[in-house]
Amino acid sequence: MSSHPRRNPRALAVVLAAQLSASAAWAQQSTPPSTASPPPADAPAPAAPQSPEEAPALSPEEMAEIERALGTDTSTRARPSGDTSPASPTATNDSGTTPLKLPNAISGGTNFLNLSFILDMALAAFSSKEPLQGGGHDPTRNGFNLQQLELSIGSVVDPYFRFDSNIVFSQFGVEIEEAYVTTLDLPANLQVRAGQFLTRFGRINATHPHAWDFVDQPFVMSRYFGAEGNRGLGVEGSWLTPLPWYVEVIGSATDATGEATARSFFGASAERVLSPLDFQLTGAVKQFFPLSDDLSLMWGLSAATGPNDTGYRNHSTIYGTDLYLKFRPITSQSAQQLVLQAEVLYRRRQVPEDVLSDWGGYAQTVWRFSNRWATGLRYEFGSPAKTQEGRIATDPLDPEWISNRQRITAAVTFWPTEFSRLRLQAATDRVGWRESPDYSAFLAFEVVTGAHGAHAF
Amino acid sequence: MRSLRLFAALCAAVVSLTAVPARADLKVVATLPDLAALAKAVGGDKADVTALALPTQDPHFVDAKPNLALALNRADLLIAAGLDLEIGWLPTLQMGARNNRIQTGNPGYLDASRSVSLLEVPAGQVDRSQGDVHPGGNPHYLYDPRQALKVAVAIEARMSQLDAKNAATYKANLGKFTQELQTAQAGWEKRLAGLKGVPVIAYHRTTAYLQDWLGFKTIAFLEPKPGIPPNPSHVAQVLAQGKSSQVKLVLKEDYYPDNIAKLVASKVPAALVTLPGGTDFRTGQTYVQRMDLMVGRLEKGLSGKGE
Numbered sequence: 001m002s003s004h005p006r007r008n009p010r011a012l013a014v015v016l017a018a019q020l021s022a023s024a025a026w027a028q029q030s031t032p033p034s035t036a037s038p039p040p041a042d043a044p045a046p047a048a049p050q051s052p053e054e055a056p057a058l059s060p061e062e063m064a065e066i067e068r069a070l071g072t073d074t075s076t077r078a079r080p081s082g083d084t085s086p087a088s089p090t091a092t093n094d095s096g097t098t099p100l101k102l103p104n105a106i107s108g109g110t111n112f113l114n115l116s117f118i119l120d121m122a123l124a125a126f127s128s129k130e131p132l133q134g135g136g137h138d139p140t141r142n143g144f145n146l147q148q149l150e151l152s153i154g155s156v157v158d159p160y161f162r163f164d165s166n167i168v169f170s171q172f173g174v175e176i177e178e179a180y181v182t183t184l185d186l187p188a189n190l191q192v193r194a195g196q197f198l199t200r201f202g203r204i205n206a207t208h209p210h211a212w213d214f215v216d217q218p219f220v221m222s223r224y225f226g227a228e229g230n231r232g233l234g235v236e237g238s239w240l241t242p243l244p245w246y247v248e249v250i251g252s253a254t255d256a257t258g259e260a261t262a263r264s265f266f267g268a269s270a271e272r273v274l275s276p277l278d279f280q281l282t283g284a285v286k287q288f289f290p291l292s293d294d295l296s297l298m299w300g301l302s303a304a305t306g307p308n309d310t311g312y313r314n315h316s317t318i319y320g321t322d323l324y325l326k327f328r329p330i331t332s333q334s335a336q337q338l339v340l341q342a343e344v345l346y347r348r349r350q351v352p353e354d355v356l357s358d359w360g361g362y363a364q365t366v367w368r369f370s371n372r373w374a375t376g377l378r379y380e381f382g383s384p385a386k387t388q389e390g391r392i393a394t395d396p397l398d399p400e401w402i403s404n405r406q407r408i409t410a411a412v413t414f415w416p417t418e419f420s421r422l423r424l425q426a427a428t429d430r431v432g433w434r435e436s437p438d439y440s441a442f443l444a445f446e447v448v449t450g451a452h453g454a455h456a457f
Numbered sequence: 458m459r460s461l462r463l464f465a466a467l468c469a470a471v472v473s474l475t476a477v478p479a480r481a482d483l484k485v486v487a488t489l490p491d492l493a494a495l496a497k498a499v500g501g502d503k504a505d506v507t508a509l510a511l512p513t514q515d516p517h518f519v520d521a522k523p524n525l526a527l528a529l530n531r532a533d534l535l536i537a538a539g540l541d542l543e544i545g546w547l548p549t550l551q552m553g554a555r556n557n558r559i560q561t562g563n564p565g566y567l568d569a570s571r572s573v574s575l576l577e578v579p580a581g582q583v584d585r586s587q588g589d590v591h592p593g594g595n596p597h598y599l600y601d602p603r604q605a606l607k608v609a610v611a612i613e614a615r616m617s618q619l620d621a622k623n624a625a626t627y628k629a630n631l632g633k634f635t636q637e638l639q640t641a642q643a644g645w646e647k648r649l650a651g652l653k654g655v656p657v658i659a660y661h662r663t664t665a666y667l668q669d670w671l672g673f674k675t676i677a678f679l680e681p682k683p684g685i686p687p688n689p690s691h692v693a694q695v696l697a698q699g700k701s702s703q704v705k706l707v708l709k710e711d712y713y714p715d716n717i718a719k720l721v722a723s724k725v726p727a728a729l730v731t732l733p734g735g736t737d738f739r740t741g742q743t744y745v746q747r748m749d750l751m752v753g754r755l756e757k758g759l760s761g762k763g764e
Binding site: 058062063065066067069070088089090162182184185186189190191240245246248286288290293296298326328330331332333335371372417418419449452454455456457 | 511513514520521522523524525526527530541544545546547548549550552553555557560585588589684685686687688689692693696697711712713714715716717719720724
């Protein structure tokens with residue numbers, strides 16, 4: 001019963017993996033000119049003549065020289081990573097939405113909906129029998145993992161609203177991750193979103209896996225918010241202030257329930273909303289500073305508060321700050337870019353007769369050293385929960401979390417084009433309450449197909 | 458009485474602080490510096506023009522920085538090159554700008570490609586296996602002054618529609634610009650008459666309109682498919698084609714890498730010509746000056762003196 005339904009996705013995964021690497025190799029190597037018979041689909045592009053009689057008669061030395069020159073051409077243009085557009089340039093949300101439609105040539109004239117599919121899968125190896133991977137899209141077991149198949153559908157509804165949704169297919173079912181309406185025409189620089197959405201707490205929470213620089217989610221996110229990141233059914237308002245620099249103020253009220261999405265709050269418990277205090281309230285301020293043409297800084301402050309299920313009117317509050325520093329030279333020819341990103345979160349929870357506090361965070365740097373290659377390093381930290389007196393508490397959510405946990409991750413990414421990605425990642429997880437460090441290695445593939453989403457900053 | 462006067466003074470102070478100092482009538486944001494230069498030529502001192510991309514930047518890949526959204530938030534008119542050239546970054550900015558005036562379809566949004574005679578519009582089916590093909594047609598039309606003039610005409614019409622009280626100024630500016638451009642164009646054509654029929658190699662498909670204007674022949678591209686970086690076997694093929702067709706020029710924009718273009722140019726041998734990626738709008742360069750610079754470089758390349 002269990003083996004048969006599991007085999008299919010695995011087989012699919014293998015085939016996909018093989019095809020992906022083959023196509024990547026194709027993109028990298030291209031075909032030798034002797035076999036260059038272009039596929040019929042190539043016909044419409046007014047391509048340069050590729051007549052076979054002009055086959056190159058180059059010496060091996062010349063070939064070597066070409067390869068050397070290509071190797072030194074690191075300044076090929078930088079491509080943005082494959083994240084797609086949010087409703088606001090500070091939103092790192094990547095709901096695959098774009099107000100532009102599929103060109104008629106592709107959609108055959110019917111272009112009301114933007115559709116895109118994103119497939120993420122990974123081959124994983126863990127040293128531990130029970131790897132501590134908390135994220136819902138993380139690879140969690142040895143062998144092939146289908147991280148997600150995301151279907152993004154979006155469209156402008158009318159002059160006043162647009163609609164976006166992200167539906168995620170896993171091997172075990174279908175989930176509506178996000179489905180919301182965004183206003184298009186509110187006065188005074190206001191914008192409202194209503195529906196189910198990822199809250200804009202910090203930087204990484206509002207993003208989907210294809211916008212991540214690593215295969216898995218920082219553990220602080222799954223520990224504080226849940227496997228799927230913090231999201232809920234609710235309303236969000238945001239305001240772009242009239243200040244001379246970019247300042248966006250965001251506030252939302254969402255249902256505080258959901259085991260995978262509101263872990264520090266009501267979580268899976270069947271609590272009901274009895275008063276406005278029973279909502280999760282999230283607030284954030286995002287500021288952007290263009291330090292120069294090449295260097296930009298984004299700084300965010302966030303807070304979320306909501307009821308938890310440890311007793312009547314007990315609240316959890318999470319504070320966070322996030323920093324994103326990007327160096328991408330555009331004043332001179334260069335493909336390099338260097339990004340530093342960090343988030344620190346601090347959590348306080350009221351529990352019967354005490355207040356527990358803990359903190360965690362991550363800092364990462366990603367260096368894109370050519371247009372197709374990037375490498376990244378991430379450090380994560382999580383402290384155990386402490387009581388008001390400073391003793392290590394028994395955490396009702398993570399009873400085993402009695403000492404510090406640190407994880408160091410390194411990754412290398414290769415993009416054949418901006419629509420596909422291969423990533424090799426390795427990590428060591430120093431879990432304080434385990435006897436020895438855990439190790440993991442992932443080889444992840446991603447393809448994005450469908451409407452071209454715009455890229456968030 | 459005194460308190461009233463104090464109040465009045467305070468009001469005056471607040472008003473003078475908040476009053477915008479002598480602002481232009483029309484706030485214009487253009488995606489490309491070339492479009493900004495055309496908008497400035499038409500708008501003159503009645504328009505406050507900003508360009509989102511730099512000339513040193515590949516217009517396909519611009520970061521959707523929030524400060525660009527801020528510029529759009531305050532804009533009356535957004536001019537875009539269209540044809541999906543900016544699809545990777547402009548939609549995010551447009552949405553984030555919270556400015557209904559500049560949304561696609563409204564009078565504050567001008568798709569400049571609508572006014573040009575398009576080239577390389579794919580006739581058949583298009584998919585991404587062909588690389589970064591623009592299904593609506595080739596978006597690099599501002600290399601041809603005849604197309605640029607059509608864009609300027611469209612900009613004039615839109616500016617006059619949005620800001621009717623300055624319509625006469627815009628019209629006069631357009632007239633001046635037309636004359637300047639056409640005079641210059643005649644000179645450029647004379648200087649580059651020798652380009653007719655000359656075989657060249659280009660890096661990306663940016664040369665369609667330029668060759669349509671000047672009559673040279675692009676026989677190969679260094680990119681195997683649009684947007685896909687060169688690879689050794691393709692470059693070898695291009696090099697062989699270049700040798701057998703006796704290519705005279707290798708063309709590439711500022712923002713494309715040097716080395717492979719240099720190598721091919723030296724092996725053929727041909728002159729390497731670096732085309733300006735756009736008008737250096739921020740330093741006050743005009744569209745005519747930018748074209749003049751490009752024509753100069755082409756002329757030098759044609760006489761065998763590449764870089």
